[in-house]
Amino acid sequence: MGKLWGGRFAKTTDKLVEDFHSSIHFDQRLYRQDILGxxxxxxxxxxxxIITPAEADQIIAGLKELLAEIEAGKVQFDVAAEDIHMNIEKLLTEKIGAVGKKLHTARSRNDQVALDIRLYLREEIGQVKHLLLELIETLLELAQQHTETVMPGYTHLQRAQPIxxxxxxxxxxxxxxxxxxRLQDVLKRVNVCPLGSGALAGTTFPLNRERVAELLDFPAITMNSLDAVSDRDFAIEFCAAASLLMMHLSRFSEExxxxxxxxxxFIELDDAFSTGSSIMPQKKNPDVAELVRGKTGRVYGDLMALLTxxxxxxxxxxxxxxxDKEALFDAIDTVKGCLLVFTPMLATMKVREDNMRKAAQGGFTNATDLADYLAKKGVPFREAHEIVGKAVLYCVEQGKALExxxxxxxxxxxxxxxxxxxxAISIDYCVQARQVPGGPAPAAVRIALQQVEKWLAASRQ
Known part of the structure; x- marks a missing residue:
């Protein structure tokens, strides 16, 4: 079978060009979205x-049958057919005959691929959101167990104040x-139906674009055919949101x-989420966290690739x-892969509460509280700061703690x-006294945890 666009050409496509031009090896993952569209x-x-109801029924039945065959692993895609869109049309025509050629009436691959990517990304955003909510729930449960677990807070990676x-x-x-x-906000701009925009200028056929949007559960249609086929802002926006998500995972991984x-x-990772050394028998390496930290660069690269x-x-x-597709697919796969392994790694780790508390008691983390003590007794804070700074210097020289x-x-x-x-400078008091909303005092933390519980419940609806 010749190219579906081959009427204009007197020569066949060079094999090198065919391989270079084809996208089926990566866009075949869009088969379900292409068929549903x-x-x-x-x-x-x-x-x-525009076609007869009988023709429409025959095409739809053939597409449903083809979808079942693909999902059963019975279909081999053809590189010569270039992409998933033309593969589906070719396979459909082979299955139901010439009526299959009518499917592409009033449609271009330009608006077709724009539709498929939006359908695919819409589903994937839902999956990423689900994985994120699972992570937040795991963190919530962990936090609820440790409202009284004192540890040092850091600035500049130096012990700063107890939290x-x-x-x-x-x-x-x-x-x-x-x-x-952010993902929910991106979804608003993903969830717009471009089909009916044609190659760039719409079509002379009397389409009902709103009906297609309704069938595919889109709340809106695109309002400019030029923009609809050439817009990839939504994909770039997803990669930007994914990059921020990966940055957060990477920061957490570093800790x-x-x-x-x-x-x-402070912690011990479970054996199931750690690896060893090929030469050093004692090693227990945090490879999961290190890989998450490393894979963050991949998603940044995907964002830059799309922008470029x-x-x-x-x-x-x-x-x-x-x-656009390989970068977008890689960003999706990387984020999902990291979330899938990161959450159970946290759920299974052991917290060394004694070591956390011991660290909080060192490094003069209660120095600010001593300055606040003086300020509450009427000493201007700048003077209090200087007095306590000299007290800390004295302690360093004498090998003492402030207490x-x-x-x-x-x-x-x-x-x-x-x-x-x-x-005033006891570690427990230093934590418990910080009862401002958003602070580390157990009472304030419990209020914050209750708010997260409510947010989680609302987000799952």
Whole structure:
């Protein structure tokens, strides 16, 4: 069978060009979306009298049969047919005869591929969102177990102030909540039906575009045929949202890697989510977290690839745009793969609460609280800051912690110090006193966790 577009050509396509030009080896994953879109298109053609109802029924029956055969693994796609769209049409025509050639009436591969990608991405966004919600639920459960687990908070990777593990985990929950919301926002622009835009200028056939949109569960249709076939903003936007999501996973991975090291020893990863060394018998490596951190660069690259492909293209469709799929598919696959393994890694890790607390008690994490103590007694904060800075220097020189300095020693630094300073700088008090909304105090954290529970319930509806 010759090319479906071969009427204009006197020569056959060179084999090198055929292989270079073909996209079937990667766009075949769109087979279901292509068939569902074609069923909706054929239904509308029959209803509009563009083809007869009997022809429409024959095409639809053939497409459904073909879908079942593909899913049963009975179909071999042909590189010579170039892409999934022409493969489906070729296979349909072989199955039902010449009537199959009427399927492409009032349609171009340009609006067809735009439809298929939107249908595919719409489904994948739903799956990524589901995986994200599973991750957030796992983090929520972990945080609920550790509202009283004290650990150091860091700035510049230096111990800064005492917080709780639950508070730390809530920071990542907040990041992943934003990722869910971004995906929902991207979906608004994905969920628009471009079919009926033709190659670039619509068609003279009396199409009912709204009917196709209804059949495919699109809430709206595109309103400019040029833009509809040449727009890939929605794919770029997804890759941007995916890049932010991967950045959040990568930051978390970095902390998992640090925390699982002997230097921190805050957690121990489950054996099922760790690997060993081929030469060093003692090693237990956080390879899952390291791979997630590394794969983040792939998704960034996918985003940059799409931006670069699109940056110089005139309207409307150009063959460059065939390069959109591999980048988009890779971003989707990478994000889903990372989420699938990241969540159970967190769910199975062991928290070393004793080591976290011990670390929070070192590094003068209660120094700010000592300065606040003076400020609450009327000392201007800048003066209080200087006094406590000198107290810390004294402790460094004497090898003491702030709570080990005697009251007499403190009074030499400032007469404002009194016996109640020791309560003010106890690690537990330092955490519990930070009850501002969004703070690390167990009471504030529990309120935040309740809000996450409500958000999760609403997001699953």
């Amino acid at each position: 074609s069923i909706a298109h054929a239904t509308m053609l029959g209803e509009q009298g 709780t593990l639950a508070h730390h985990l809530l920071a990542y929950i907040a990041m992943f909540q934003r990722d869910v919301e 998992i890697i640090l925390w699982s090291s002997s230097e921190f020893a 492909v699109m940056k110089g293209l005139p309207l409307a469709y150009n063959k460059d745009m065939q390069e 080990e300095v005697t009251l007499e020693e403190y009074r030499q630094m400032s007469p404002v110090f009194a016996e109640d300073l020791y309560e």
